[in-house]
Amino acid sequence: MIWFAVLLSVLCAAVNTQNCPTIVSRAQWGGKTPTCKRMSVPVPNVIIHHTEGAFCSSRSTCSAQARNIQNYHINTNKWCDIGYNFLIGEDGAVYEGRGWTTIGAHATTYNPISIGISFIGSFTDRAPNNAALNAAKQLIACGVAKNFIRSNYVLKGHRNVMSTSCPGDSLYKVIKGWPRFAA
Numbered sequence: 364m365i366w367f368a369v370l371l372s373v374l375c376a377a378v379n380t381q382n383c384p385t386i387v388s389r390a391q392w393g394g395k396t397p398t399c400k401r402m403s404v405p406v407p408n409v410i411i412h413h414t415e416g417a418f419c420s421s422r423s424t425c426s427a428q429a430r431n432i433q434n435y436h437i438n439t440n441k442w443c444d445i446g447y448n449f450l451i452g453e454d455g456a457v458y459e460g461r462g463w464t465t466i467g468a469h470a471t472t473y474n475p476i477s478i479g480i481s482f483i484g485s486f487t488d489r490a491p492n493n494a495a496l497n498a499a500k501q502l503i504a505c506g507v508a509k510n511f512i513r514s515n516y517v518l519k520g521h522r523n524v525m526s527t528s529c530p531g532d533s534l535y536k537v538i539k540g541w542p543r544f545a546a
């Protein structure tokens with residue numbers, strides 16, 4: 364039976380890796396690495412945002428946006444770090460924010476019970492490209508596979524938990540059709 368357990372864990376590790384998109388680490392995008400409060404995982408919710416700023420579609424421009432947003436959240440908002448757990452660029456990459464196990468600052472009462480994922484750009488008039496949408500879906504699947512997100516999680520837009528237009532009408536229309544969405 365031991366060989367079977369070993370085989371199973373090797374297979375599971377392969378599946379886990381396969382489910383995870385490219386995550387650009389903070390060191391890779393030139394971010395600061397402050398320490399904020401941890402949260403207990405797996406979390407029961409995923410909250411989708413847009414940054415409501417400039418679009419980006421390359422590693423260098425998305426990294427620059429991540430740095431801009433982190434600086435704004437730290438220097439102007441006086442938060443301990445960039446507010447989101449992860450950001451998504453239209454280069455199809457995921458940018459590490461607070462990550463899987465640190466409480467974000469993106470949806471007030473939902474902060475300690477959710478992963479906040481923000482698409483870089485303003486998605487009121489158009490939806491993010493497929494590369495970005497697929498990266499976000501893969502990231503959620505990865506979080507479930509690694510047990511950072513409950514398998515019965517609820518997906519919401521920021522506007523479902525707070526009075527805001529976030530994540531923009533066009534992006535909101537898209538995520539309403541995703542699995543496990545509930546307003």
Ligand SMILES: [Zn+2]
Pocket residue numbers: 411412413469521527529530
């Ligand atoms: Zn938001």
